[in-house]
C-alpha cells in the first residue's frame with residue numbers, strides 16, 4: 808500500500824496494488840495495520856455508498872459537529888469524481904485551506920479525510936459510485952454544511968459551475984466566514 812501525504816497535515820491518499828489478470832483485477836481496499844500506522848487509531852463504524860446519475864452533481868460540503876465528527880475514508884468505485892476536503896479545525900494553521908484529488912473507479916485509491924474537515928465532491932462522468940467508511944455514526948442533529956462554492960475557499964471545481972446539480976439542502980449552506988460555530992476560535 809502506497810501512502811501519499813498532502814499539503815495539509817492529516818488527509819492522506821492510500822493507493823493499493825492492483826493485481827491484474829485475464830479475469831480482471833484483485834485489490835485490497837483496507838488494511839487496519841497500514842491505516843493505523845499512517846493515520847492513527849480510528850475505528851470505522853459505518854459504511855456508506857452513493858450513486859450520482861449525472862456529471863456535474865455536487866454533494867457537500869458536509870461535516871458533523873463534535874462529539875459526532877467523522878473521519879472518512881472515501882473511494883470511487885465507478886465513474887470519476889473530484890473530491891475535496893476543507894480544513895475547518897479550529898486553530899489549525901491551514902484553517903480554510905483545502906486538498907483535493909480526482910479518483911476513478913478501478914484506480915484503487917482511497918482518500919482519508921480526518922475529523923475536522925468538511926468534505927464534498929463533484930462528479931465528472933455519469934453514474935458515479937462513491938463508497939466510504941466513517942468513524943462516527945450519522946447524526947442528523949450534528950450534520951452541518953459549508954457552501955461548496957464559497958469564493959473564500961478558492962476551490963477550482965473542474966466543471967461548468969452553472970450546470971451543477973445539488974440537493975436543496977446543499978444550496979443553502981453558509982459561507983466559511985458565517986459558520987457561527989467557528990467564529991470564536993478563528
Ligand SMILES: Cc1cn([C@H]2C[C@H](O)[C@@H](COP(=O)(O)OP(=O)(O)O[C@H]3O[C@@H](C)C(=O)[C@@H](O)[C@H]3O)O2)c(=O)[nH]c1=O
Nearest residue numbers: 855857866867868869870879926927928944945974976
Ligand atoms: C449521510 C447520511 C444520510 N442519510 C440519509 C439522510 C437523507 O435523507 C439521505 C440523503 O442524505 P444526504 O443528502 O446528506 O446525502 P449526501 O449528500 O450524499 O451526503 C454525503 O455527502 C458526502 C459529501 C459526505 O461527506 C457524506 O458524509 C454525506 O454527508 O440519506 C442517512 O440515513 N445516513 C447517512 O449517513
